Amino acid sequence: MIPASFEYVRAESLDEALALLVEHGDEVKLLAGGHSLLPLMKLRLATPSVLVDIGRIDELKYVRDEGDVVAIGALTTHHDLARNALLSRHVPVLAHVAGQVGDPQVRHRGTIGGSIAHGDAASDLPAVVLALGGTYVVAGPKGRREIPASEFHLGFLETALEPDEALTEIRVGKWGEGGWGFEKLTKRAQDWAIVGVVAVRREVPDGAGAGAVAAGSGIGVALVNMASVPVRAASTETALADGASIADAAALADADCDPAADVNASVEYRRHLARVLVRRALEQASR
Amino acid sequence: MSASKSVRVEIKVNGKAVAAEVEARLLLVQFIRDVAGLKGTNIGCDTTSCGACTVLLNGQSVKSCTVLAAQADGASILTIEGLAPEAGDGSGEGAASLMHPVQRAFHENHGLQCGYCTPGMVMAVTSLIAEAGPGELDEAAIREGLEGNLCRCTGYHNIVASALAAAREAGVAVARTGAGE
């Protein structure tokens, strides 16, 4: 219940935060909403010696229309995302899933950037961005770079972020026409997903060729808690692109992942759930 | 500012500024209980699961066990004690009628037993109602809105009834359908 002692410093701007990261080296952690980090610190499962509080950097709280893309500031809370009109219109699946994270209190504090940078494969939002083929923008002493969502998560609580970098923005393509499905199985409402599935079916708007979909971006299916990182159900996606039925494609849902057993589910059960939930998410997405 | 193990914070708790030099690791719930001296807010777990410590931070419900006091520097906190200060500690004559509508709904619907989850539960319901638009809250929405608040005594039945009653009074409950009410 009592975190190990640490030093605290509040950054008033992104530049100041980046400078503090450099200054404090390996022992530092960024504190956004704190809803991934503080629970670990209270159990002393994480013991950073310096916390840089970036929670007040207002320049990282936004949802912006940037033409074909919606850009989301990393410090936007789940609550604000769930209620954001722009996001609900252009990327409704992300607004919906943000509204399902944790509980209302958690959504008031937790941020999309914190959730994604924490890198827990059981969290839902990284899978949504992955399914949407989104991009993460990170900033560091060497400047700004973009990392495709598919390359961001490297392992359990491990990301492509360098120690001196911060996640600043999440970029996802606008919806256009199409459908989406989100399915997650939990024992209790507030639990992490035993298995979660995001399926998005995007039809590129008129002008870019109605009915024609860009290669690989027509249907995206991503899985929560089916590996140490969020993963795409690539075999399912390929099968669909090749014209397979939803049922047949969903049967391949667990082909590309490596789930672990835990107190809630065996490997076999997780694989089964992935197949069932992918089918259901695809059915929703195609309605 | 430079990194330090102690932080000077000033937090407005129930309208009153409370300033102190605190350890950086001090949680908001401990600030409320030990520095501000308000013991109504309880601690029921150490994994952000139970919601007993729920307070309003700048008007929004938060679990005060998962916020550092340092993060709340400059913020306004509302705890159970500040919801209807005119009701005092509830012992005065007519105190029940001076309570906040959510408090009163819990009383009238037997929405509490041992009382330990109650302050957090009342603050969570208050936030839920404040954020709801007209007709938004029905039983299912209330149950989902309270997913982060655990109670071991009531089976939630009367808590949900209390929340529905308060939501009705606030005009944010779903319209009565007649049957099943």
Add this chain to the structure above:
Amino acid sequence: MSILGNRVLRREDPKFLTVGGTYVGDLPLEGALHVTFVRSTAAHARIESVDVEGARSAPGVVAVYTDADIDAGPVAPMGFLNQAMKRSFLADGVVRYVGEPVIAIVAESREAGADAAELVVIEYEPLPVVVDPEAAVSSETMIFEGADTNVPFELQFPEDPALFDDCEVVVRQRIVNQRVAPCPLEARAAAAEMVEGRLRFFASTQGAHGVKETLVAQLGLAPEDVHVISPDVGGGFGAKGSVYTEELVVGWCARALGRPVRWSETRSDSMVGLGHGRGQVQNVTIGGTRAGQITAYRLNVLQDSGAYADIGAVLPFMTRQMAPGVYAIPKVECSTRSILTNTVPTVAYRGAGRPEATAALERVVDCFAAEIGLDPAQVRRRNLIQADAFPYTTAVGTKYDSGDYLRAFELALENAGYDDLRAEQARRREAGSSDRSVKQIGIGISSYVEITAPIAGGEFGAVEVRPDGKVIVRTGTSPHGQGHATAWSMIVADAMGVALEDIEVIHGDTDIVPRGGGTGGSRSLQLGGTAVNQAAGEVVDRARELAADLLEADPADIVLDKAGGRFHVAGTPSISRSWRELGAASIERDGVPLQAEADFEYPGATFPFGTHVSVVEVDIETGQVRLLRHISVDDAGKIMNPLLAEGQVHGGIAQGVAQALLEEFRYDAGGNPLTANLADYSFISAVELPSFETAFTETPTPLNTLGVKGIGEAGTIGSTPAVHNAVCDALAHLGVRHVDMPATPERVWEAIQSAGGSPTESDTETATGATGPGPGA
């Protein structure tokens, strides 16, 4: 008109709603030190070495204790248990479960204690670990060397090999009634200080007097030197009926250091510190006729008592007492054995031995019904003990006081709309035969009878009318959410004709209340409420005599006008004396307060009963179960306050549902807990539950003047098997006969898989030697 039976709002509420309760952790103890326990990380090990030097020299640390430093203990188990299984205050060279306290650190602050705890180094030499109670029975590993057994307690009776010989059908089932964590929302806490040479101890408990007795015995103190106060208590559910060794250490520290000391555990500590509940493996056999008459029943219980011989080891005696349940079964056998394992000790948890009895019986009644192809409702209806049979003595010798089981049963089925539910189930099964995504529904019934105030012992109650007209009630019960202040006030208001707001109820202070049995086993209203009622009656009698003197009349002619709270001579209401006047007159004239103390003598246990019906929906593809409806009809005799009674039922149902569907405290094979916080342990939330449909019937008990029985545990006892049966019922058409609790998605899915993968394995036999119809056929 009597106030009894009305929905009186709780008098306790305003404080909790405005400033919150005052729990142990809220008490202002000036300069109090904080105790932090370092707990075992090994399930079974010899302590090779302990290095506390780092902790001792850490900032803010006042003292660090091992068991060797403590000149008290060990604590012997209850007299009839194996006396070799003693427990020291802190682990004494061997740790027996993960979570066992090994070191106590006393520090100036909570933070200093937590930091110092990190500096303690304990080296363990592992010993073989026994986690599974069935494996423990034949294990060579002794959890107590020198005990030569892992069995602290058993009730073994000879088995009649011919018990089922005349049965046409015999069904056997092994049932696991899993280990659960009680989880009162306030975890354990204690505080202690020395006041003028006496130990003043603040306890989060279900009975201050029990804590006092234990402190006196274990710390070797004189009774007059110990003062125990229980302030507000944030739930107990049986688990705070025990006094824990940590509490003894807190008391010991306050004396040793001469400074106030406090301890509030974290939830993670509480999950492996507060006792666990349930934990039985049951082998059940039921037999009867093909027409549905149950004629023989055998229940063999293996109780997991955890690493020490605590109350959990003893509870099977109540499982045995209640084994035959609500049915008129001519032949019943029940033997029990309790066994030690390297896990958290088990204690009482809401129902404490009785839910396990009901769960076993109600589950196999459904198995029996399935085997003979009868509706489970029909089998119950046929076997329920008839209303004219009371008082009824069962085949194991338990004497049920009163009941009308069929009435509650039929009402529950009616409220549920049982026939319509079966029709809906048939429709879903039909639709599901071609589409597995159609969710199936299951309907489960549980008829129960339970025993309340099961432990012999009376209760204290006192009523005093102060000169200002205020009425002070003192009770030996120990409410922690039940609403005794409201209910006892109602009793006094009804007996004396005083206003509720003029009544104050005092409990939980051993200096003010001379004796008390606390609250547990649903004993409070029938014993404590009756004691208060008795005391109020005596005060009325005294007041009548006093009024007679003052009004110069014969006491027999004096009447109490309850509406006005005044005594007058019959026929002349204009000349009267009020309670205030009489309270003052008693002091002025006789020099004694107008009061009476009563010790209600234990009249025996009472037996509430009822029927619950549960409706679940199962997603056949994922195994996820959702509770759609839960309908209860409970009969606890006369209902004092329906609002409070319903509240008790609601909470009980939720805990019962939680056991059936979600909650299980789990260990890995090495004895490491897997569910030791509220993120991993599936404490049920509002989302997993519907609103409940409750109703009561009222069959008074003859054992007390109020006609009341206990209602605190009935909801838990009735609900679990109803939900469990509903889940199994939803899967029956898929060939699933039984799924153990909790019916988690994974477990339900696995049951469907194995039923579909191979022919249903039958544990059922049809008796071949049966030559004629069984009794009652």
